Amino acid sequence: MALIISDECINCDVCEPECPNGAISQGKDIYVIKPSLCTECVGHHDKPQCMEVCPVDCISIDPDHIEDQADLYKKYTQLIS
Structure with missing residues (x-):
């Protein structure tokens, strides 16, 4: 599952x-998470x-x-290779 940042974001930059x-970058109004790069830190x-x-x-989420965890781990291994 990729993660998402809601509009409650205060742009604190942490x-x-x-x-x-x-996977996280500054969007137009708030920070955003690119799903193709988000592994929920798996790996x-x-x-x-x-x-x-x-x-x-x-x-x-x-x-x-x-x-699932297997998909996230597979994404992780593709990102580090």
Whole structure:
């Protein structure tokens, strides 16, 4: 499952540097997560680091990009190769 940032984002800039895959970037109004790069930190960390550091809890699972752990790990291995 890729993650998504809601419009509750306060643009605090703490999530972007935490993403090991470079999936988070500044969008027009708020930060955004590129689903093709988001592995929920599978392969890097036990928990999604963006969710761990977000002070307003505005990051959640994106219902439009559902993936299981195996899919996320496969994406991770493709991104590091």
